[in-house]
Amino acid sequence: MSPSASYSTYNLDRVEQLIARGHGITGLTKAELPTPALVVDIDKLESNIAQMSDYAKQAGISLRPHAKTHKTPEIARRQIAAGALGVCCATIHEAEALARAGLSGLLITSEQVGLNKMARLIRLTEQRPDTMSVIDSAAHAEALNDAASVGKTVLNILIDIDPYGRRTGIAPGIKAEELGKLVDSLPHLNLRGVHGYSGAASHVHGWANRKNESTDHMLPVLASFEAMKKAGLPMEIMSGASTGTYNIDSQLAGMTELQVGSYVFMDADYRSIGGQSGAVYDDFRPSLTVLSTVVSKRYSDIATIDAGIKSFATDHDALPEVVGIEGATYSFNGDEHGRIHLDKAARDLQLGEKLELIISHCDPTVNLYERMYVCRGEQIVDVWSVAGRGNI
Amino acid sequence: MSPSASYSTYNLDRVEQLIARGHGITGLTKAELPTPALVVDIDKLESNIAQMSDYAKQAGISLRPHAKTHKTPEIARRQIAAGALGVCCATIHEAEALARAGLSGLLITSEQVGLNKMARLIRLTEQRPDTMSVIDSAAHAEALNDAASVGKTVLNILIDIDPYGRRTGIAPGIKAEELGKLVDSLPHLNLRGVHGYSGAASHVHGWANRKNESTDHMLPVLASFEAMKKAGLPMEIMSGASTGTYNIDSQLAGMTELQVGSYVFMDADYRSIGGQSGAVYDDFRPSLTVLSTVVSKRYSDIATIDAGIKSFATDHDALPEVVGIEGATYSFNGDEHGRIHLDKAARDLQLGEKLELIISHCDPTVNLYERMYVCRGEQIVDVWSVAGRGNI
Known part of the structure; x- marks a missing residue:
């Protein structure tokens, strides 16, 4: 459990500024974020964008990447900066959101x-x-x-x-x-x-x-x-x-x-289809996770986290994958909760501990969030609006 | 297909005012709404609220209805006006949204x-x-x-x-x-x-x-x-x-x-569990639908509508139910599309036609929408913010 010493120094105002303003608030860490939170690893994201761009150049083909995956102007901007002609959109709302951000x-x-x-x-x-x-x-x-x-x-x-x-x-x-x-x-x-x-x-x-x-x-x-x-x-x-x-x-x-x-972003579902050279499709790196908190820990074999049906898409068979704990697995446990199965896990979890999971299906998971926190290691370096999300 | 005569009189500005301001814009009909749209029938909603309130009074028990279902201040306000002590919330974000709207x-x-x-x-x-x-x-x-x-x-x-x-x-x-x-x-x-x-x-x-x-x-x-x-x-x-x-x-x-x-709201899933007096649980009336548009009609046996995984929760086995066309059924067909099966349907569908579906699972479906359109018959009488939706 988070000790009260941490609580007395916790700066809620600063976190709220981060959420409201996004750009320009620095110095926060993942541990301070509200959960469930959508977190993108900027280095992995940029490496994926560069790699697809390099592939297309070598193959002599153009890219107009599909923005339905991310619905996020800051990512479309990076794809276009890396040489894409523009981006595809699935809905007029996505296109309006990207146009408002200056994209064409x-x-x-x-x-x-x-x-x-x-x-x-x-x-x-x-x-x-x-x-x-x-x-x-x-x-x-x-x-x-x-x-x-x-x-x-x-x-x-x-x-x-x-x-x-x-x-x-x-x-x-x-x-x-x-x-x-x-x-x-x-x-x-x-x-x-x-x-x-x-x-x-x-x-x-x-x-x-x-x-x-x-x-x-x-x-x-x-x-x-x-x-x-x-x-x-x-x-x-x-x-x-x-x-x-x-x-x-x-x-x-x-x-x-x-x-x-x-x-x-990649996701657990795409990883499972196999690549040109192996059983796991790992041409690109999983860059998108959901950060959660252990909110109940009453049993040795399970932990309950605050990320459920509202935090991960449920349309595919693939499930979110627990990061960093060998043998720990996830199952859905209602709208606001997930269960972490610990009977074969390399270590236990504590009440209040943060846990990251690789998402199961990226597009509809991103659609559940208003923003994504951009991180480099434990540091939050930016906040991006998922401006094209939702049914509008 | 909508004729151009309708197009030339279509007032996009008025629809956008409705979305932005909600209250005070009247005279619009369901046919003018952007789809997919979440639509609540105000008469059925208020009848459900009154009926549960009457039941509780007769049973001598208090109500603190769960707002995780609707996440909507205007509905919580009606529940409290009908005698509830307050409302339950599943997350601190839902509670903050309701408190901002003046509720306690x-x-x-x-x-x-x-x-x-x-x-x-x-x-x-x-x-x-x-x-x-x-x-x-x-x-x-x-x-x-x-x-x-x-x-x-x-x-x-x-x-x-x-x-x-x-x-x-x-x-x-x-x-x-x-x-x-x-x-x-x-x-x-x-x-x-x-x-x-x-x-x-x-x-x-x-x-x-x-x-x-x-x-x-x-x-x-x-x-x-x-x-x-x-x-x-x-x-x-x-x-x-x-x-x-x-x-x-x-x-x-x-x-x-x-x-x-x-x-x-009720939903297809709850209706299927059976009530005290019958195989269909119909103590309360389904009040919540998703309004969609037929966006492709290339085959006699199917129609494609613009409501898919992003517009209906996918966590339960129950599927959305087509309103008003006997024998027509729904299946998911990707993030932005659904398929209407017409081989046993009482009538065909046309390109551009609007179609309403009873939702399969209310709580996580509501979570996908920023607003719900409040209707009485074909008239839109209000727009309510789903202020407690999302992961924040």
């Missing part, structure tokens, strides 16, 4: 359907004319064109081709080409290329299996891209790939840019 | 361990002297007493007794009584009673089974409460129960107040 080169990879999203897409394009989004139907193309004509805006469009999975996207082939021609003919739409994302391939276990599956999914998309180009359509951009397939899809002829996302 | 009578039902949370609990108690929290160990009692002594504050304490589940709480019996005596002896702690919450009993399927399990769990806690009272300790409060056990635990001798939460 935004590609929204989901269909923006309905009055509210169309209006926001048009306004964003007026502010950032290089903004792009995707469509997968003639009805949507015509509605966007009509809406944009009200304000004389021209919207940049990629044809969303479905490699697999039937989530969004038109089938590759003649239908996609017809949609391309329609978009090209509409005065308030500016056709720029093709978007094709295979979420199904991204997490296939075993690199060779993943290579086969992703290649099977992507070749018809790339053939459509090529056919549209031959038909005289203005096909500059062929965007796709994930952190799981960055060194697979980048080798396919025709791909022009990668929308890799999770590599900045 | 707050019971924080989780141990506040570590320098940051102890400092905030002390500050909150200085602002709202009737604030209570829980402890389950002598080490924590002594740390809190020492911390409170720095500022001469007196903290109100319930002994957290574990009915089952080993999450937090001391075992019922002599150990709990010893802890009660210790708390009573410490000058900066003010013993008020016992907290005993059986999460395990709350969702047992079948009312008779649930009654047996909850009674088994709670009787030892109530015996401890009684023993401490007989030992001369100041035992005013015996707090427990859930929406699943409100009409079970309220009948147990010794219970003084109920910390029911989910009844304000």
